[in-house]
Amino acid sequence: MPGHLARRFQQMAVTMFLVEVSEAGFDLTPVQYAALATVQTNPGIDQITLAGLITYDRTTITRVVDRLVQLGLLLRRASTRDRRARELAVTEEGQRTLREITPAVEAAQRMLVRGLTETETAELIRLLRKAIMVSDDLSRAYCSAYQDTQ
Incomplete structure (x- = not known):
């Protein structure tokens, strides 16, 4: 069944990501990495836009952003366009993390399709x-x- 195969492929993708990233000395989940990389590509976006770009619900993205802020990888600041919104930016530590973690993420992606x-x-x-x-x-x-x- 396609749903079962998709779930199984997702399990393998997450496992390979976590192993490669851990071996490289990082403690990020695939969702945290996706959020960090997306903010890097779209500086100043708000959490709702981020959630839409990586297709996560608002509650989950709030927890993800909270964790990235706690780790010192993201900054959350008041928006210059909308007082109710909070803009996101990658810190210097976040930029360093993205540079150093990318080879591990790419290795995990290659492993996922290594038989193809x-x-x-x-x-x-x-x-x-x-x-x-x-x-x-x-x-x-x-x-x-x-x-x-x-």
Whole structure:
């Protein structure tokens, strides 16, 4: 079943990420890394925008940002555009972490597809993107309906 295979592939991706990153001397989760890298690419974004970019709910992203701020990797400051919003920026320590952790993250990604050719890897990525694009709105609707029942 595709759902089972997707879950299994995700388990492997997380495990390989954690092992490689840990061996490189870092203690970041895949979500924390994604948030840090996304803020680096989009300096000054707010938490809601960050949540949308990496497709996480607001509650989870708040905990992720709190942890990255606690680790000294992100700064959270009042927005210059909206007093209610908080802008995010990567600290110098966060930039250093991203530079040093990138080889481990790339190694984990290579391990994940090590049995595939470059062509097969590209095809896998293309098909995953296609499946996600055509089902993303539906998954968000199911997620909202599930949260409403809790």
